[in-house]
Amino acid sequence: QKEVEQDPGPLSVPEGAIVSLNCTYSNSAFQYFMWYRQYSRKGPELLMYTYSSGNKEDGRFTAQVDKSSKYISLFIRDSQPSDSATYLCAMSVYYGNNRLAFGKGNQVVVIP
Amino acid sequence: EPEVTQTPSHQVTQMGQEVILRCVPISNHLYFYWYRQILGQKVEFLVSFYNNEISEKSEIFDDQFSVERPDGSNFTLKIRSTKLEDSAMYFCASMRVGQPQHFGDGTRLSIL
Numbered sequence: 001q002k003e004v005e006q007d008p009g010p011l012s013v014p015e016g017a018i019v020s021l022n023c024t025y026s027n028s029a030f031q032y033f034m035w036y037r038q039y040s041r042k043g044p045e046l047l048m049y050t051y052s053s054g055n056k057e058d059g060r061f062t063a064q065v066d067k068s069s070k071y072i073s074l075f076i077r078d079s080q081p082s083d084s085a086t087y088l089c090a091m092s093v094y095y096g097n098n099r100l101a102f103g104k105g106n107q108v109v110v111i112p
Numbered sequence: 113e114p115e116v117t118q119t120p121s122h123q124v125t126q127m128g129q130e131v132i133l134r135c136v137p138i139s140n141h142l143y144f145y146w147y148r149q150i151l152g153q154k155v156e157f158l159v160s161f162y163n164n165e166i167s168e169k170s171e172i173f174d175d176q177f178s179v180e181r182p183d184g185s186n187f188t189l190k191i192r193s194t195k196l197e198d199s200a201m202y203f204c205a206s207m208r209v210g211q212p213q214h215f216g217d218g219t220r221l222s223i224l
Contacts, residue, residue, distance in 0.1 A: 036215075
């Protein structure tokens with residue numbers, strides 16, 4: 001089983017819709033969960049950062065972590081064309097100096 | 113906002129040649145990383161570096177790879193004898209204790 005799985009299928013939504021993205025993982029030692037946004041020809045840009053299980057909200061973005069199910073989600077409310085990008089989930093075991101394990105990324109297109 | 117800077121943005125090299133990819137991490141960060149992303153695949157961890165030594169490396173980071181912090185600002189990745197399969201985007205990241213990793217925009221390495 002792959003360490004982090006993210007269905008890479010492109011997702012097209014109309015402007016204003018809710019975008020729902022998710023990842024599953026196999027390593028129960030992961031404790032720190034991140035969502036990065038990546039525009040074409042750019043590096044990953046940190047969107048959300050959560051520790052352990054629970055929800056975190058930042059503006060139009062909500063991140064959820066369910067460690068019991070090894071499942072994390074990102075919701076984007078009132079999606080805008082500028083949200084069109086690839087969204088990568090990433091996770092790590094330790095708080096400090098530790099490698100990130102990434103999902104493959106979801107390409108999201110928000111249609112005006 | 114401070115950012116991680118990578119040069120060059122695109123490097124074209126003949127197979128078998130040495131290549132050095134350069135990164136200037138965010139100035140008060142102490143942890144440094146290299147990742148790579150082969151076209152269509154996940155971002156993969158290569159190596160982490162702290163206190164002038166390698167903290168962790170992946171199985172990808174074999175004897176052909178080395179990292180160095182030659183001065184107080186630069187962090188480099190050297191590939192000694194490049195192979196076709198080294199063609200990828202290479203991302204540098206840096207981190208302060210207790211914070212997530214911040215990424216540069218990458219160097220696209222093309223091996224001919």
